[in-house]
Amino acid sequence: MGVATFLILPLILFVTWVLISFYAQNLRVANRQRRSLVLEGLGLPVNLTTRLVGFFHPYCNAGGGGERVLWTAIASIQRKEPDIVSVVYSGDTDASKSEIIDKVKARFGITLDPSTLHFVFLDSRRMVEDSTWPHFTILGQSLGSMYLVWEAMNKLIPDLYIDTMGYAFTFHVVTFLGRIPVGAYVHYPTISTDMLLRVKSRKRWHTNAITVSSSSILSKGKLLYYRVFMYYYARSLRTAQFLMANSSWTKNHVDAILQHADPLLDALHMPLLLIPQPHKAGLESAEIVYPPCDTHEVATFPLEGRERVILSVAQFRPEKDHETQVRAFEHLLKAHPEHSQSVTGSEVKLVLIGGSRNTGDAARVEGLRQLAKELGIEFIYLSVITQDRVHFIVNAPYPDMLQWLSKASIGMNTMVDEHFGINVVEYMAAGVIPVVHASGGPLKDIVVPYNGEPTGYHAESPESFAEALHLALSLGPGEELAMRQRARAWAIQRFSEEEFEVGWHKSGWRDWVFPPAPVSLSQ
Known part of the structure; x- marks a missing residue:
């Protein structure tokens, strides 16, 4: 048998x-x-x-x-x-x-x-x-x-x-x-080595639920699962x-x-x-x-006269970690109440603009709205309630997003290991000072020194984001203008659509559409 x-x-x-x-x-x-x-x-x-x-x-x-x-x-x-x-x-x-x-x-x-x-x-x-x-x-x-x-x-x-x-x-x-x-x-x-390390260290994450991270047996099982998946992913690439x-x-x-x-x-x-x-x-x-990043139109926006708006432009996906943005805003207002005084004209607003792909994203937006209400952000330290302290703008038309980029002071990105961060480049080209997570593309490629001077801020937790936001909001007029100028110059120089097109056409894809003709031995 x-x-x-x-x-x-x-x-x-x-x-x-x-x-x-x-x-x-x-x-x-x-x-x-x-x-x-x-x-x-x-x-x-x-x-x-x-x-x-x-x-x-x-x-x-x-x-x-x-x-x-x-x-x-x-x-x-x-x-x-x-x-x-x-x-x-x-x-x-x-x-x-x-x-x-x-x-x-x-x-x-x-x-x-x-x-x-x-x-x-x-x-x-x-x-x-x-x-x-x-x-x-x-x-x-x-x-x-x-x-x-x-x-x-x-x-x-x-x-x-x-x-x-x-x-x-x-x-x-x-x-x-x-x-x-x-x-x-x-x-x-x-899948990446970072994901394997998080499972191995049993760190809770949006890709590593608490039921797994809290269990040694489940963590070992998931690590084996990731090991096998990594092997087949490598073969695929x-x-x-x-x-x-x-x-x-x-x-x-x-x-x-x-x-x-x-x-x-x-x-x-x-x-x-x-x-x-x-x-x-x-x-x-x-x-x-x-x-490619929109550096042409946004680069025409004025660098001075900006409103005290903290802007977030990102799809409402779980890995974008909008919750950290909301909590960072709460920490900012609690630790530095001067940013919530509407009487003196220094009131700061948080505006979250993003696409919603499906019911999961829609539910995530509603959860963020509820979190903002629970934290009392809209009326903290104010004698009257203002309903527009935190804005959620879902599936905004492109002109609306441009309008916000033209008047915001700060752009926030809280995603850990953001692969690149087009929104961060758009912030910088528009003259919006970036406050981003200290990882991935925003750390290594985008928010980097220009001519030896900083172009923005990095942070890792709601508390450190709050402090970075405070620093950006507290810059003197001359220092603030200089940082916006540096950020814009770097974004235009490195991340334009023209630079993308050059790289795209040099990548080798065309050689596989029109393979070179074989050379004749008689030539």
Whole structure:
């Protein structure tokens, strides 16, 4: 019985492999007709010279920093490579192509050409929702992304696939079904050594619930889970032909993951080495391409005459840690009551602007409203209640956000290990003094000395954020103006859309769309 099982199992695996390969081949054949229909629908000639570059971005209509990267890249391609059709795989089935294009214009000021832009709308986006996977979330979302990209490839296979949201596990599905090169713009690694260290040290975090951090057994189990996941994530990243990272922090983590090895798991996966791969990548490192930031329009805002407004611009996602901002504001008003005196004109306000993607984000906003009320921020130290001490502005139009950036004094970002921080760059270019968490991109790339002088402040806890806010609010006129000037100069010099486009087109993606012709031996 044991010998029969030993012989039958490889046969079953072989037959399964043959059937899946046959399915993939038929899918690629059927894709020729789908491709023709897309080109005809756009009014373009149906020929093999028109290349399709696919962008996997299930939340393309969210209006955040990641979406700015997506649309700036596509707009750049439309200007510099007019023969390329950009295909966006989106789960925003509640919006039409024209509505998405209009929102991109309203939110980012980016104009897209609909004649070389096609949307493939996906019905299974719930498979990558964190609410779908209350346990083993990153594993569930990664497996869900594989299912979602399977749906995408069944609808249209491009000539090049670029993931712009962080779904590296989709690379396996795309390379097998489509036999096409893959790449990615990495905003944030799905798992990192920092996450492993937090679990190992049993630190409570939004990715490490108290039920796990308080238990030695559960922590060891989760550490094993993370170890296995890290191994497969590294294998996924190494499938890519090119990788772009949005900051030095992200690059360092991605490069470390690309070199990650596990001898035991490597031994268990020796049979996989026999499976032929369409592209041998051998990728060893990522290229830094800083994301595009709105430095043109905001750089025209006056640096003087600012209102005493502390501004936060960030999607209402859990990792953005808006709660720390609210608590920091409370600590500021309690420790320095002079900032709450409306009679003297020194009253400080907190304004939180952000996108809300789903019911989870909406519930988070409501929780923050309740927290502000519980802390009594709106009327602390005041003889009369003012209802506008803390503002929550959800899904604000782009002009409204610009208006706040033009008059705010301070910009706050409390996310730990923020991969980059486009909002921080926007603060600085707009002349808003940044107060940011001492980690990730804001620490290493953005809020750094310019000509040897500071461009903002770093903090780590609600109390230290409160003190940093106090320092920024207490600057003398000359010192305040000088810091705003330094911050703006650095932001414009390093993080403009022009700098992004240069990096984007040097990253190597185009070599996989138009591979160089082989050199003839007779030449």
